[in-house]
Amino acid sequence: MKISKLIIFLIIFIYLIVCAYGADGPGGPSGNNAGSSGSSSGGKHIVKLNLDDMVENAKKWKQQDPDKFDEFKELLHIPFIPPNEYKTPTVFIYYPENETEISRNDKLTIYASIANDNPAEVRSDLYLWLEVKKPNSNNFTRIDSQRVVLTNEYNERNASSRCWSCTPFDDSGEIGNVSFRIGFNDMHHTYYTDTMYSKRYPDGYHKGNFHNELELELINFPPELDDGNMKVSPSLARYNDPIKYQVQVVDADEDLINVTLHVIDDQGREHDNATQMVKSGTNLTFIANEYGFFAEDDSGKNFSYYYSYDDGVASKTSTNKTGPQLLSSPKIWVSNPTAVPEDKNNYWWQNYRFHLKVKNPDMDNLTIELYTNTPNHPEKFQKSTTIDASEELKEVSFDVKPFDVSDADHNFSYYFKYSAPDQDSRYYTPFVFGGAINPKIIKYPMSSPIIWINVVIPLLIVLMAGILIERRFYR
Amino acid sequence: MIIIDQAYSLLTNIYSNQVGTGLFLFLLLMGLGSHRLYIRKVYEMVVQTSNGSQISKKGLLDNMFKPQGSIFSATIISAWILVFVAFAYYYFLTSHFFPSYNYFRVESLASSPLGFLFFGIMVSIPSGLVSAFLPKAYCYYEISREMKILMMSTIPVLMTSIFISAYQGTIFPHYNLELRTMAFLALFASQVTLLWPIYKGAWEVTR
Numbered sequence: 001m002k003i004s005k006l007i008i009f010l011i012i013f014i015y016l017i018v019c020a021y022g023a024d025g026p027g028g029p030s031g032n033n034a035g036s037s038g039s040s041s042g043g044k045h046i047v048k049l050n051l052d053d054m055v056e057n058a059k060k061w062k063q064q065d066p067d068k069f070d071e072f073k074e075l076l077h078i079p080f081i082p083p084n085e086y087k088t089p090t091v092f093i094y095y096p097e098n099e100t101e102i103s104r105n106d107k108l109t110i111y112a113s114i115a116n117d118n119p120a121e122v123r124s125d126l127y128l129w130l131e132v133k134k135p136n137s138n139n140f141t142r143i144d145s146q147r148v149v150l151t152n153e154y155n156e157r158n159a160s161s162r163c164w165s166c167t168p169f170d171d172s173g174e175i176g177n178v179s180f181r182i183g184f185n186d187m188h189h190t191y192y193t194d195t196m197y198s199k200r201y202p203d204g205y206h207k208g209n210f211h212n213e214l215e216l217e218l219i220n221f222p223p224e225l226d227d228g229n230m231k232v233s234p235s236l237a238r239y240n241d242p243i244k245y246q247v248q249v250v251d252a253d254e255d256l257i258n259v260t261l262h263v264i265d266d267q268g269r270e271h272d273n274a275t276q277m278v279k280s281g282t283n284l285t286f287i288a289n290e291y292g293f294f295a296e297d298d299s300g301k302n303f304s305y306y307y308s309y310d311d312g313v314a315s316k317t318s319t320n321k322t323g324p325q326l327l328s329s330p331k332i333w334v335s336n337p338t339a340v341p342e343d344k345n346n347y348w349w350q351n352y353r354f355h356l357k358v359k360n361p362d363m364d365n366l367t368i369e370l371y372t373n374t375p376n377h378p379e380k381f382q383k384s385t386t387i388d389a390s391e392e393l394k395e396v397s398f399d400v401k402p403f404d405v406s407d408a409d410h411n412f413s414y415y416f417k418y419s420a421p422d423q424d425s426r427y428y429t430p431f432v433f434g435g436a437i438n439p440k441i442i443k444y445p446m447s448s449p450i451i452w453i454n455v456v457i458p459l460l461i462v463l464m465a466g467i468l469i470e471r472r473f474y475r
Numbered sequence: 476m477i478i479i480d481q482a483y484s485l486l487t488n489i490y491s492n493q494v495g496t497g498l499f500l501f502l503l504l505m506g507l508g509s510h511r512l513y514i515r516k517v518y519e520m521v522v523q524t525s526n527g528s529q530i531s532k533k534g535l536l537d538n539m540f541k542p543q544g545s546i547f548s549a550t551i552i553s554a555w556i557l558v559f560v561a562f563a564y565y566y567f568l569t570s571h572f573f574p575s576y577n578y579f580r581v582e583s584l585a586s587s588p589l590g591f592l593f594f595g596i597m598v599s600i601p602s603g604l605v606s607a608f609l610p611k612a613y614c615y616y617e618i619s620r621e622m623k624i625l626m627m628s629t630i631p632v633l634m635t636s637i638f639i640s641a642y643q644g645t646i647f648p649h650y651n652l653e654l655r656t657m658a659f660l661a662l663f664a665s666q667v668t669l670l671w672p673i674y675k676g677a678w679e680v681t682r
Contacts, residue, residue, distance in 0.1 A: 047529050050529055051671065070559045077500070118590035190649060204492055226592035253482050341508045348598065349586075359601070403584040404583065405582040405585075406582055406583065408582070439647075439648045440646070440647065440649075441579055441647055442585070442644055442645045442647065442650070443586065443589070443647075444588070444645060445645060446641070446642045446645045446646075449652055450588055450589075451591065451641065451645060453589075453592065454589060454590070454592040454595070455591060455592075455595070455637060455638060457592050457595070457642045458560065458591075458592060458595025458596055458598075458599055459557070459595075459634055459645060461595075461596065461599060462553050462556045462560065462599055462602075462603075463553045463616055463630075465552070465599065466549040466550060466551075466553030466554075466556065466558060467549045467553075467604075469549070469603070469609075469640045470545055470548045470549035470552055471545075471549075473608070474542070474545065474611075475545070475612070
């Protein structure tokens, strides 16, 4: 009997132990139990929470069941009831400047003027911050850091002040009306100066330099670029030369100016562009080969350019200017253009031999043309020839009769044109002065039979005419 | 020597463009005026000595008309044509005298192989039209044989003037002053010689 009682007791004891391990304790964490410690007492499992667990759980509750969380919050909230004699501090904006127009780079100094008539033992610390409503915005945003006025930081007239010195619009892309207000918290409530006095001052409070809401106008002067100062040098250059584009831009507001150089090709298309951010008054330089504007393929082309520039608010564009003209890459070398007349008299009817030394290592079918120039026959084509590539220096000659009688008594010059760029990246030589053409007009001397024929025949005709007229009219 | 230089300077002034052409025209007009004066004076004299009988001018001219010979007439026609041709060669071939009006302005034509021939023919045609009837005037004058020979000898003189002017054209823009003076004198002397019987006739009837 004793044995059966003992067995029954053991069974009940084991059952109670199993039941105690299978139960959850009240208020236990729903997720992570790490860091918690538990103990059993009287058959209940008790979970102890530390502060970290509590915070973690609160975050989860807020996400998982916001309504329940709000209810939980209200349960925890213990409203502060200030003493009956407590008065809300008076805070206004003090803006010492009279000018209501500001630019984006202006450094603004704005004060909070505070009056706290509460006795020292009732006062509480005051936390203040400055807020601004930017152009085309409906919301105030906090700028700069919070200021604190401790209970003992008031003067004998129970007044104090705090200052913000800042440039709140230096990154603003818009202009227009802006508003400032001060928000503050006296450890009891949060107030905003633009709304807290609306009953007392429905139209706002503006006395002298004191405001409940400070309204200013943010303005902008657009940047200016003098088109006459735009220059590109050298205007005639090779593609890899350090071609400089120079210009000066100024901004009355001292805003940073975003300047973009647009390089335009000879088809009017944008070939390349580059941007620099500069201060007002900076002599701005874009060096073409640093930006890689031009490649060898661009040789021989004419480019133009213009600038677009803005200060973040206003955008402007300069006029289009020509330049640079890129020289072609040399393919041939020419030298020593000469003209030798048939004899030293330089008569118009003579033959002249024109020479040009050419080294043409690359180009087959290089065409070379001769042109002469006189007042009556400007840039007259004379003759052309074609030569093939050769490593040797060749002398190209033209034996021509370049002038007519109208060129007599005038100076002449000449030049050569060729179908490939020379060492100066030109397709022609400069004009070479050839000398004066002899003024003599008649090329036949008096001793020439042709002159005798010219003179004698009319004389014979006259004599014959005398005989014929006499026979016809005098007999 | 100074006198010679001054005379030469005066001469070069005379044959300069305006004076020379003015003198040429003056001599021609004076010849025309002398001829008219001669005819008028002869007619008046005949009327005075006719004892009141009616004498027509045409009848008088018909009676006065006396052919001077075919060789003389042909030669004088040629001589007068040559006077005008020599005048044109002298003044209007090169640009020395009239820079704006001269044959060398048409330089391509002037410098062509037959440029001078063309100029000579172009001048000869109007000269021939003018000269064709000039010798008729000589038929109203008494011209001695010596004078006729002298007048006919103007042809080689005028040809010389033309050759000299042509030579000046071939060396243009240079020129030979002595030859140029010679050409002018040849032209001037020939013109005076050809007009001399007319001047003389007028002088005699008005004396």
